[in-house]
Amino acid sequence: MVRGLRVSILLFAVLGNLAWSFSAKANFNSKLTVEIDGLKNKQGQVCASIFASSEGFPSDRDRALQKQCSKITHNPFTITFENLKPGSYAVALFHDQNNDRILNTNLFGIPKEGFGFSRNPEIRTRAPKFSEAAFLVAGPNTNIKIQLKYF
DSSP: OHHHHHHHHHHHHHHHHHHHHHHHHHTOOEEEEEEEEOOSOSSSEEEEEEESSSTTTTTOGGGOSEEEEEEOOSSSEEEEEEEEOSEEEEEEEEEETTSSSSOOBOTTSOBSSOEEETTOOOOSSSOOOHHHHOEEEOSSEEEEEEEOBOO
């Protein structure tokens, strides 16, 4: 009986440490570096938003998990998002040439400034769905590349 109790305690301790180890690894924060290629020029800034769900993707920047606009210094250009939990994300960005923080469009809603999405989905008559742009952040550092498109 005592021996069975010792084995149970030992097993509980080992399993408890394993469970703590796995949960500790799952609670790390990741950094995402986005390389933006294909800028038409260095005018203005690049505005990027990262979404953790389809809600608001791709155009409602107020629903983004994080958003930022950065002055263009070189081409290709990089933007970094910090403190991301492991999971699925999608990035939407645009080349804000006139610094108004708005993706300017013509009368038909066609963008007049460059834009892009994670996973570089093909754009036809609509913006991509979250599932078409989603990628996995699973380690401490994730790097993706977005090719800007201009119409």
